[in-house]
Amino acid sequence: MVAMIYKNRFICGGSIIAPDWIITAAHCVEDDLDAFNYKFFYGINNLNDPQKETSFASKIYIHPDYFPT
Numbered sequence: 001m002v003a004m005i006y007k008n009r010f011i012c013g014g015s016i017i018a019p020d021w022i023i024t025a026a027h028c029v030e031d032d033l034d035a036f037n038y039k040f041f042y043g044i045n046n047l048n049d050p051q052k053e054t055s056f057a058s059k060i061y062i063h064p065d066y067f068p069t
Contacts (some may be wrong), residue, residue, distance in 0.1 A: 002040040002055075003047055004028060010047060014040065022055070024065040033060050 004012040014024035035057035044052040
């Protein structure tokens with residue numbers, strides 16, 4: 001489980017599915033596809049934990065069948 005951070009605010013959770021891949025819901029990113037605006041915290045129980053690990057997004061993919069309702 002990871003905490004997805006957008007412009008320094010928690011917005012969604014996600015799951016690590018491979019060493020270089022995190023999956024989350026498309027509605028979490030549909031308004032801004034600029035990967036540099038997102039980072040992920042993991043290895044913690046509290047977002048303020050100074051021991052958290054951080055990863056940064058490099059690319060965002062939205063499934064081609066995603067349709068917001």
